[in-house]
Amino acid sequence: MNASGQPASFQIDKELEIPSIPLVLIKIIQALDQDTSTAKQLEELIMHDPALSARILRLANSAFYSFRSRVKTISHAITLLGINLVTSLAIGINIFDTFIKGAKSEAALINQLWTHSCAVGVLARKVWMLKSSSQKETEFAFLCGLLHDFGKVVFFKTYPGKYGSIFASEKTESDKTISGLEEENYGVDHAVVGEMLAKQWGFPRELAGLIRKHHDPSEVGTPMVAAVMLADHLAKRFEIGYDGDHGLNSPVEIEEVLSKLSISEEQREQLEEFASQECVNIKQFYRIS
Numbered sequence: 001m002n003a004s005g006q007p008a009s010f011q012i013d014k015e016l017e018i019p020s021i022p023l024v025l026i027k028i029i030q031a032l033d034q035d036t037s038t039a040k041q042l043e044e045l046i047m048h049d050p051a052l053s054a055r056i057l058r059l060a061n062s063a064f065y066s067f068r069s070r071v072k073t074i075s076h077a078i079t080l081l082g083i084n085l086v087t088s089l090a091i092g093i094n095i096f097d098t099f100i101k102g103a104k105s106e107a108a109l110i111n112q113l114w115t116h117s118c119a120v121g122v123l124a125r126k127v128w129m130l131k132s133s134s135q136k137e138t139e140f141a142f143l144c145g146l147l148h149d150f151g152k153v154v155f156f157k158t159y160p161g162k163y164g165s166i167f168a169s170e171k172t173e174s175d176k177t178i179s180g181l182e183e184e185n186y187g188v189d190h191a192v193v194g195e196m197l198a199k200q201w202g203f204p205r206e207l208a209g210l211i212r213k214h215h216d217p218s219e220v221g222t223p224m225v226a227a228v229m230l231a232d233h234l235a236k237r238f239e240i241g242y243d244g245d246h247g248l249n250s251p252v253e254i255e256e257v258l259s260k261l262s263i264s265e266e267q268r269e270q271l272e273e274f275a276s277q278e279c280v281n282i283k284q285f286y287r288i289s
């Protein structure tokens, strides 16, 4: 291990198959990082990609957002959903699309991971709304949840057959977690790989750090990490998608997360109620293909 905790011999570009970052994503991320994105710029970027445009419109029209009138244009979708949420969705859809291309037999598993990721995004946003009224922060929580496991798509791309079977294998309580199996087979886990790729692709530093820390119990004091941990736990508990792990956090771990976030028993029940109700909507409307 080197000073940053990564195996000294591991080099992401040599050992993992990394698709080059799509141009549209570079521009969206640059705008996100510089905080200069305007609705008009975002609309132009999305409209250059017909497949992305179609997906954003489908999401905007989904029952999940339940708007009264039909959303027909990207600019209308941005007005209704907000610039940050549309930006996050555009980033997430683009990344998963990039990795899913050519992955025939693993496509169903990657779709399960996408559903899980969307659920963690939606739930992290909901958790953050209990803590803060800042729209910008709650939408950043959505992006963090959406991309927390994105290191896993790199493993799918590089080792499709083998990683597919590791991901899909039944795991009992006493078995290793998916992170443990990744370390055993590849020397690194998806949190490390996700952070490395996030840095390589120029993601905001806070997002790259969150991806690295999302399973680390010593980081539970960082509120955004705790929010994503709780959202991850709820997505698993209500079986919204699948992220390669059946195991839930222990009750003690969850109590600690709740206490760090100052979430009351009543709020916890509200979150569980929300997760159980949104389960069907998320599965149905966040389809990637």
Ligand SMILES: [Fe+2]
Pocket: 148, 149, 190, 214, 215
């Ligand atoms: Fe994870």
Ligand SMILES: [Fe+2]
Pocket: 116, 120, 148, 149, 232, 243
């Ligand atoms: Fe996860």
